[in-house]
Amino acid sequence: MRYGDKVAVDDLSLTVERHTITAVLGPNGAGKTTTLETCEGYRRPQAGTVRVLGLDPVRQRRELLPRIGVMLQGGGAWSGVRASEMLRHVAKLHAHPLDLDVLSERLGLEECGRTPYRRLSGGQQQRLGLAMALVGRPEVVFVDEPTAGVDPQMRRTIWELLGELRRDGVTVVLTTHYMEEAERLADQVHIVDHGRLVASGTPLELTRGGSVATIRLVVTRPFPPGAPESLRRVLGDATSVTQVDDLSMVVSGPADGTTLAKISAWCAEHDVLPESLNLGARNLEDVFLQLTGRELAS
Numbered sequence: 001m002r003y004g005d006k007v008a009v010d011d012l013s014l015t016v017e018r019h020t021i022t023a024v025l026g027p028n029g030a031g032k033t034t035t036l037e038t039c040e041g042y043r044r045p046q047a048g049t050v051r052v053l054g055l056d057p058v059r060q061r062r063e064l065l066p067r068i069g070v071m072l073q074g075g076g077a078w079s080g081v082r083a084s085e086m087l088r089h090v091a092k093l094h095a096h097p098l099d100l101d102v103l104s105e106r107l108g109l110e111e112c113g114r115t116p117y118r119r120l121s122g123g124q125q126q127r128l129g130l131a132m133a134l135v136g137r138p139e140v141v142f143v144d145e146p147t148a149g150v151d152p153q154m155r156r157t158i159w160e161l162l163g164e165l166r167r168d169g170v171t172v173v174l175t176t177h178y179m180e181e182a183e184r185l186a187d188q189v190h191i192v193d194h195g196r197l198v199a200s201g202t203p204l205e206l207t208r209g210g211s212v213a214t215i216r217l218v219v220t221r222p223f224p225p226g227a228p229e230s231l232r233r234v235l236g237d238a239t240s241v242t243q244v245d246d247l248s249m250v251v252s253g254p255a256d257g258t259t260l261a262k263i264s265a266w267c268a269e270h271d272v273l274p275e276s277l278n279l280g281a282r283n284l285e286d287v288f289l290q291l292t293g294r295e296l297a298s
Contacts, residue, residue, distance in 0.1 A: 010195035069138035084113035094136035122149030
């Protein structure tokens with residue numbers, strides 16, 4: 001997929017297995033939104049093939065739409081419509097919708113049912129969007145940032161609901177900027193960057209490193225120019241160094257005291273004052289930063 005001279009999706013190939021929660025992760029501009037929009041039938045791919053439940057999302061859209069649910073990151077409802085009215089309207093578009101009272105209670109929508117959409121908080125809009133995606137009993141549901149703006153208790157509720165959907169045989173395709181969310185929920189993770197698939201696997205497969213550990217270095221003032229390359233030369237080829245921002249770097253490499261000693265010596269030599277130096281096993285965020293060199297964004 002191209003937008004003018006920009007290649008948004010570049011020979012990307014991935015598969016989502018049925019009855020799983022699959023997370024598609026990527027920084028801003030990585031191409032994940034365009035990829036999912038082609039799966040949802042909103043965009044026609046300029047090259048390649050897309051199939052959802054064996055159907056072409058564009059040519060066979062009428063057959064596919066009753067079988068999928070789509071939660072948009074923002075919008076999806078009229079500005080002045082009340083939350084309960086919007087949910088009832090969407091329910092009437094489906095042959096066998098879920099019980100609206102049960103769904104509203106589960107997602108905490110009863111309290112805001114009579115509130116116009118434009119006056120809902122960001123978290124309430126997210127919950128309404130998720131309810132609209134689920135009310136038609138979809139076989140596949142695409143959820144974009146389902147817990148953005150919600151409180152911790154509701155986040156846990158949404159996590160439980162997505163887990164129940166998977167156990168009931170629903171396939172969930174998830175995009176999120178919460179790494180904990182992806183690591184906790186996903187059976188499979190696809191990491192996309194610059195329009196290409198850069199890694200796939202279960203969270204365990206992606207984070208498993210054997211003797212590899214992650215060291216997080218946080219400093220009190222910005223690193224000097226060329227700091228990641230300089231530190232990488234000191235640590236050697238077996239170690240990768242990614243600068244997260246002006247004050248922090250992530251080092252992935254051998255989990256031994258020698259690496260920590262070399263980092264401390266490098267800091268002293270370059271007049272860098274550490275605020276913290278933490279050693280631990282890799283998590284999904286560490287893998288993401290190592291692969292893309294960028295923080296995850298919505």
